[in-house]
Amino acid sequence: MLSPRDMLPYENEGLTQREGTAAEMRAPDPLRRDPIAEAKRQWEERGWTDASEGMAAVTSIMRTQQILLSRIDGVLKRFDLTFARFELLALLSFARSGTLPMVKASARLQVHPTSVTNAVDRLERAGLVRRVAHPTDGRGTLVEITPEGRVRALAATRELNSVVFSQPGFSATELVELNGMLGRFRRDAGDFGDDSSDDRSSHEA
DSSP: OOOGGGGHHHHHHHHHTHHHHHHHHOOOSOOSSOHHHHHHHHHHHTTOHHHHHHHHHHHHHHHHHHHHHHHHHHHHGGGTOOHHHHHHHHHHHHSTTSEEEHHHHHHHHTSOHHHHHHHHHHHHHTTSEEEEEOSSOTTOEEEEEOHHHHHHHHHHHHHHIIIIITOSSSOHHHHHHHHHHHHHHHHHTTSOOSOOHHHHHHTTO
């Protein structure tokens, strides 16, 4: 089991650089007018009223994603991680054995296998994961998180929780509503089904 002392290098780094992180994540000087509201007005002036609300919503979601990802990147770069590599480390740390087949990791992260391979390459060079032979499938490869990977993943998660996830810019009520709306949208778009039994088994791998 990892001791608190094992986490000190990254814990201390997060604490001593918290002030710098806030400066790095600060948005540029705000525009005088909301460009998305202006685009909506232009849509309506051109007779595209039936699409104007949808255009504004989609564009706002895309811009919000950029803002949140910038905040996340501001935290993770101190741990020498991108969000993609952090997601993979977190996924492996949740697995009971700390290992997953490369194919399953790709499916769980909803990314192309090539993206997982690239992430594993970078993490392996950093000593945070390693490839191991599949015990029953001679053609398969497992990716396994290392002790150092667990330390890095936990420290990064704690900092993300503190800086971003616990204060994303929405109230508690708004978050519940937002998760409900986005969850329904993703399900209806075929992102996932209603059966979560396979998800539970994946965390027991």
